Each structure stands twice: as C-alpha cells, then as structure tokens.
Amino acid sequence: MPERPEVIPFPPPRRAPPPPLPEPPPALDGAVALHAGRRLLDGLTLRLPGRGVTALLGPRGAGKTLALEVLAGLVPLDLGEVHALAPATALVPRGAALLRRPVRANLDHALRAARVRRRERPARIEALLSLAGLAALADRPARALPPGEARRLAVARALAASPRLLLLDEPAAGLDPRAAAELDALIRRIVAEDVAVLLATDDPLQAARLAEHTIFMHRGRDHETGPTAELLARPVSDPARAWLSGQLLP
Secondary structure, X not given: OXXXXXXXXXXXXXXXXXOOOOOOOEEEEEEEEEEOOEEEEEEEEEEXXXXXXXXXXXOOOOOHHHHHHHHOOOOOOOEEEEOOOHHHEEEEOOOOOOOOOEHHHHHHHHHHHOOOOHHHHHHHHHHHHHHHOOHHHOOOEHHHOOHHHHHHHHHHHXXXXXXXXXXXXXXXXXXXXXXXHHHHHHHHHHHHOOOEEEEEEOOHHHHHHHOOEEEEEEOOEEEEEEEHHHHHHOOOOHHHHHHHOOOOOO
C-alpha cells in the first residue's frame, strides 16, 4: 500500500492587530476662565470617554465646579474651546434646590421644561421614580425628604431632558454611608442606560467605587489622566502624588 504523503497544513494567516481606539476628542480644550486677574481655569483640557463614569478628582478649590458649569454652558470661557453639546448635557449642582411641591410634581415640572409631551409625562414620571427608588415617596413634599432621597430626586429630575452626559457636582457630600451607597447604586443604573457621567469629587474612595477613568485636577489644570485604579495606586504627577498621600497642596 503506497505511503500517504504527509499533509502539512498551512498556518493560519496572521491577522494584523486591531487599530488602537481613537483618543476621545476633548470636551474642554485649553480652557481658561479669568476672575479678578486670576486664572480659575488655566489651560484645562478634559477628554471624556463618552460612556461610563469619569471622576474629576482633586482638592477643594481646584476648579472642578467651574469646569462642570462651563461644560453645561452656564459660564463662558475667556480662552479655549468647549466641545460638549450643552443641550445634551445636564448638571446637578451641589445643593440643588427642590421645588415646594411633591416629588412627583418636581419631576413633572422638569419634564414640562424639557418639552416632553403631556401624554408621555405620566409614564416618564413613573420610570424616573422607579429608577431613583422614590416610587413610595412620590406624593411626599420634596423639601421634607431626607438628604439622600432629596439628592436622588435632584439627579432624577436632571434626567428629564434625556441627557447624553450627566454632570454631578459632589453628589455624595454630607450623606451618611447608607444614603451614599444608594446614590452610588442610582449612578450605576444611570450608566446602564447609556448615559455618561462626569463626577466631580474630592473623595478618592468615591472615585474608586464608581469611576473607570479619573482626571486629577489642581489649580485649574488637568495634571494627570488615566484608569482610576492605576492613577490612585501609582500617581505620576507631583500634585496627585502629594495630595493622595495626605499632603495639603498650595
């Protein structure tokens, strides 16, 4: 019986490695904001991934709140460019005031302001109440809510306009651990609905809990950007390294 020739299979073709993902365009590019001769924002550039949670981390007075207000279209720049789409952006400021109305009416007012059709508003209200875990408190006066529930209502109200980017300024400030955990859970549910979140905070633990990506900011500048776990464990910029080790920054 003749010998069968040895079959040598061709190696599979080598595939080129996938191209790297493009760097996201800057939401703020070289942003400068002046007040009384001081640069409150000093060449700030922010690149946001467009999904998930990004933490804008730094000490108080770093300019985080002002950066959010610029992104929301509330404060103009003296120099630089804003590339965020203000109509698709919603800001929840620290200490957001609630209307002297029930929880449900606060949401209805926000939906009317967002020009949601009347026939669509009841279903949207129920969806927002459920998302924020406030269905049982729908008829409670908003200003009588405990701090944690009031903060979740402020966040739910900001979602009335169906933003693509939600800006949260120190949302857990002053909350007890249980209320902060409930707020964290709400933020995760919002991200699951394909809304990107930019979270301004001076709490590295909150950044570690929620954010995949962190930007460290000090004196109006972005000093360092990267994956949250890496930035918190191995900061490379002098300000981030000093602050995260517990030192006070000038």
